[in-house]
Amino acid sequence: MKENYVIGIDFGTDSVRALVVNANTGEQAGTAVAEYTRWKQGKYCDASVSQFRQHPLDYLEGLESAVSRALEQSPEHVRENIKGISVDTTGSTPVAVDRNGTPLSLLPEFAENPNGMFILWKDHTANAEAEEINKLAHGWSVDYTKYVGGIYSSEWFWAKILRTLRIDAAVREHAYSWVEHCDWISAELTGVTDPLTLKRSRCAAGHKALWHQDFEGLPSNAFFTELDPLLDGLRDRLFADTTTSDRPMGTISQAWADKLGIPTDVIIGVGAFDAHMGAVGALIEPYSLCKVIGTSTCDMLVAPNGEVGHLLIKGICGQVDGSIVPGMLGMEAGQSAFGDIYAWFARLVVEPVRTLLGEEAAQELSKKLLPHLAAQASQLPVTEKDIIAVDWLNGRRTPDAKHTLKGAILGLNLASDPARIFKALVEATAYGSKSIVERFRNEGVPIHQVIAIGGVAKKSSFVMQTLADVLNMPIKVAASEQACALGAAMFAAVAAGVYETLPEAQEAMSSGFDAVYQPRPEQSAVYQTLYQKYLQSGAFLENEFLQKAAAVPANSYSDTF
Template identity: 70%
Template structure:
């Protein structure tokens, strides 16, 4: 059999990466990473108000740069052997579009308007709208939040859309429909981004847009109009059907085929969110708990529908048939900040250095700071009198979404130094992880193994060991440096017909695991006591 190749493209928060993979063996033959130009400059964002927007040009430029860059590393004949491309993105990251599916920010009159750009997952400007959705849903004949843990989040589709329509009259006048990033960028490659006909991701729609077959699709127009008349009639300009990521979105358009140097026979798979395709790349199996650990975390569980499908799991980010693999119930949870907690602490320390000693000194310190703090923190004993912190520096995603919550640090004294605070912050992110695991177990969902992927999992042994001790579970770290892109490539291989199922693609293309962290029994006991203090501090902060 001739070699066949697929390309997985992974759009993250700060950058996009492409991976060219042999679909028979899983061997990577080319990769390229592109940082978003405008995002890197901090354009269109206001962290003080939790506004985070990304310009669609950053996505288009990154798509071209990464695919051509990755192909340039591969042998020349690979271009003729590429059969599929699949895309994963962050989410919920929606954007207002016109009748053709063009994001409004790509029109000259909206080019600098953040409301016409993609609203990144961590944008929390719609906290009030999320609360309104929850209040109405919980008093409606049908509780549309029942399959998303009972709580709708400001990080998700409807809240962001409603907030934007309320605050920007020009968007109200010109937005025909709204599209998730993973749907739009996949559709762009096919040349058909028509919001009424493109294939929408089951993953995005089920976890973030309240789509479910029980509701005949999205929430009713009556519900949406009651929520706000601005939403009246919008349901008909969105979608009814959704598709899993083993299916084809279409074929590569002539325009993009020429731009990328590929054939129009290349199949474009239906898109999905990064965590769900990352779980595929990490070789998820039933009841494995996959943690994608980066700036935030997204946690994915997969279970047979016949065993778990009748349960409604409280306080998570949704349970969706086929959001990870067809025929399986995909369950999502996560933390709004993980690596971002450590990055905040680094900025806190380096900020005055930058102001007093200049950029070069601050840059040097930034590169060395977290590794140094990790080394020092790892030497510290773990005692029941240690500093306790909360990880809610960007609110709480799960369990029980509440993005108005703030972080806190307790137990400081004159002997508390930077390594001790850093240790407490690392433990806080682990305790937040523990609360998610406990919720699944309380709701009758077993966890048979824990798998980690992402930058923190690969680069931070201290963090991973702490996490294993707090969870009291072994953690396997996937070998793949780019598990999300690899998972996207696996999905492309199935969509293109190289493999019949996701499981078959995983067997052929998986790269296994290269590290395992096992709990240290002496620390497990102490962390049980510290975790109770974390819960007590959290209850106090949330109650006030």
Template identity: 70%
Template structure:
């Protein structure tokens, strides 16, 4: 293998996009930069009360160019000229409507301010009713197209969002030729070929969110989709049949983007994927490793050989897809719709009155110090069987058994309950939600041999991580890299560009290792088992 080759991993998160330039031989980080989405930061095109969350494609394009250029500026020219590949991960399912050229409708003048012409972010839950309809029809159809996605289709996913948008916006209905996932479109942009009929579509995105499977001959049948709603008639033929794993190349860098970035047109652009799946690669996932991507929400990744678990239909998760994480392995996904977002909600609950009464500066100072203060004080509290208990469904429940109509709840409060105790209770609720996911895998016959955590929460909050270890009663390792998703993208780019023969080889050469670990504390494990029973009872009551 040629020495001193580099790849760029680009990680599109909920709030920002980052680029990471990595030496394919050593894993050394040569440069990095982050670009926040300007329009998103201003709260444009979103309406949290109705669970509408949209992102303008200009935020993506500006962020893509901005973060890569900024990262390259920190590198010597020898690095720039040695870059052989770029791969991208994004949130998902985050689909958008495009015209025949693959141009997102929001980039056309007449749709520039129309949220329905933008990308529909993963946490948008405006399509709850459509998800219910998909489930009802799928469960009565001769083929249950939800059987490889846990048996329950979510409003966070591709078809539900498309159907909702087509129903509510006639102008989009008339102009939309096809639909693309963010990870497919932004990768295609780099190659210059955004034709929705020929761009390579992500196996990861298609299998986990669009009910694509080889046994279905691709996507759900046109008969099924038309029965669901005639508005979907013919759309299947304007989407895709084939899908591709992320160790494959999508194409090479177009002249336009090579000039923008100052790179060669020989740079290979890899097939895109979702952030959690590439993050699992960056975390050096192995068979039966449970990788938790912990940020605003969580995604939980687990993979195993097809011949060992491929016969299972794992109920209530977010899909099982051959090659969605590493080719040759069955990739499975689960997760929670709110994790860090739950803590952020509590922070806003406290700081917003301060903003209104004492001004912006006082509120920002409080916001900066609040979560670290609450974490420190909560960590010092005892864990008792009489503690309050909360549900983590502040943004619905992703897994097990998706239901985004559910709400959070708190029980056991009294006049002595203060902010620190409530914060501790919310952290425990997110840990209990995590345990429910682990329990589902175990009950479905999938063992978990190791737990790895990545993401902002894992890196920044020892209190959250210790609580999680206690509740799961399992050791947890935290990756050294604070950019594991971008690192995983860089690893995929290295394979797509031929710098490594396989993802396991790239992981071995480019992995960052681990810099923290948490062990369950025996003195609280038994107490948390009893509190978890109360969590389950509260959940059953709320779900009645």
């Protein structure tokens, strides 16, 4: 049998991964990771105001480095047998582009302007704009938020665009259109980046840009003009149609074929978001909740349109036909911070060591701290008097997005040591996950099993056991270390014609599961009580926020309390 190879490229928050896969067997031929140089240096970001930007050169340089090194690891015959490449990215991560589809920050005059760069998914600078979109949509003749859970988020496409147009006159003057990262990088690989003709991802457009078949594309120009005249006419410079990720974007350009040393007939697939392709790599099936667990979480669910397509599920991140698996309704939820919360606590502990004892001591402590705390926390009993934490340190994504909310730790006393606080933070992230499961069930969508992928799922047995106990459900962990890149490779195999359907590619290329966490009945029983305390604590915090927000004049919107 002739060997066919494909490449899955996964653009994460901190780095890009390339995975070369034998499409016939799923066997890994080579893999490599490239960190984003500028991002690692902290450039263009200001966490104090939730500004997180990434330069397109980080993406381009990272892609070339990761793919080249992955191919160097592969047997010699692999290069000439590459058939397809597909890409997943974080999202919503849009960028302003000129008439040619070039991100503004690739032009000399915008090279150091963060507003001409990709606005990362976790950038929350557009909280006020998101609130305006929600207010207008809920009073409009058509509620354009009804297929995205009824609440538009500051993490998404239109809020970020509107914020940028308002604050930066130069970007406003030069931005012809806007493109999601997954669309732009896929088009860049083909060499055809015209924003009016490049294929737009069904996944990105449906979940983040208010696209839906019932709207005949995007919301009306009248809606956007009423929102802000700065948006007048932009709809016509975007898109009306979308494409599922099993279809080709085009053929690789001569320039990229030369850079990577692969044939010029390689097919480039339509891109999608990392969590969605990761769910495919983890063998998602109807009514299986696939949790992509890393710095944040994305929760993926698919179901037959005929069974749940009539539902409007409140407070999630969208329901889109074909956004995950073509032919099925794809549903998305998630938490704005998960592993980021553990990293925050680690920084809290390590920073004084860095200041007092120096960088070397701080780095040594950083390597050992979280595993040490997890080991200690795993020995602690679970009792109804335990510390309760609320996981909204980066706001709340779902259920019911509100990114201006803040986290909390309640019930501290003089015996509260680092292990107990860490345990409470881990439990808080699990409670946040449980609230998502409960929302789906309450809205009429059953969940039969949980599948986990991502760095936290692979690295922390304590976190995963806690999650199983809180959910009171078994959790299967996908064997692949790079499920998102593997899912992208599966899509590439279909786009390139190696397989006719995505399920065929999944069956042939899957790596299966390598761990199952079973809930412990005794702990699960206590967690049901603690979960109710979490809900009560969250309701108190949100009520306090609403009261304080109501006291702030409308023209001086604040996200603090």
